[in-house]
Amino acid sequence: MKTLVVYYTKSGWTEKIAQEIGKLTKGELRKIVEIKSRNGILGFIRSGFEAVRGALSELRPMDFNLSNYDQVFLGTPVWAGSPTPAVNSFIAEADFKGKKVVLFLIMGGERYERPLSLLKEKIRAKGGKVAGSFAISSSRLSEEQLKEEVKRNLKIEGEI
Numbered sequence: 001m002k003t004l005v006v007y008y009t010k011s012g013w014t015e016k017i018a019q020e021i022g023k024l025t026k027g028e029l030r031k032i033v034e035i036k037s038r039n040g041i042l043g044f045i046r047s048g049f050e051a052v053r054g055a056l057s058e059l060r061p062m063d064f065n066l067s068n069y070d071q072v073f074l075g076t077p078v079w080a081g082s083p084t085p086a087v088n089s090f091i092a093e094a095d096f097k098g099k100k101v102v103l104f105l106i107m108g109g110e111r112y113e114r115p116l117s118l119l120k121e122k123i124r125a126k127g128g129k130v131a132g133s134f135a136i137s138s139s140r141l142s143e144e145q146l147k148e149e150v151k152r153n154l155k156i157e158g159e160i
């Protein structure tokens with residue numbers, strides 16, 4: 001089974017988690033990168049507004065084809081109780097037909113139900129099968145604990 005771990009990150013947490021998933025599942029890692037900057041307080045505010053209304057954002061071209069993978073781990077931070085615009089765009093541009101998708105969400109707080117159900121809906125609308133999901137709160141974890149959390153969740157999902 002060929003596995004892809006694809007993610008968006010702004011401050012690096014989702015990337016750390018993606019790297020750990022990649023290591024444990026022998027998946028290939030790919031980062032979703034936006035064209036526009038989200039720096040500064042204005043960038044932060046704008047990001048929250050965009051996320052909550054389900055906005056899209058222009059992405060840098062990516063050097064892979066989903067059709068080469070059987071299983072896709074897709075990761076996003078939670079912004080304003082929503083998935084990120086970059087991940088919305090990735091899903092909008094992708095064909096998930098026949099793909100098994102495992103979603104992973106990273107948030108500063110504890111709530112992930114709304115972004116998770118929005119993501120499931122979007123993936124299913126693009127033909128994918130959401131086979132599992134997990135969410136990790138970044139704020140209270142050391143790097144070591146974060147790795148343990150990833151391992152624990154992958155075991156629960158039957159992925160390792």
Ligand SMILES: Cc1cc2nc3c(=O)[nH]c(=O)nc-3n(C[C@H](O)[C@H](O)[C@H](O)COP(=O)(O)O)c2cc1C
Pocket residue numbers: 008009010011012013014015044045047048077078079080081082106107108109110111138
């Ligand atoms: C614009 C913005 C909005 C956010 N909104 C939420 C939120 O609604 N709930 C939450 O738990 N965390 C929220 N966070 C915190 C991030 O989800 C958290 O810091 C996450 O670890 C960031 O992932 P990253 O380091 O991969 O970018 C927000 C962060 C940003 C930048």
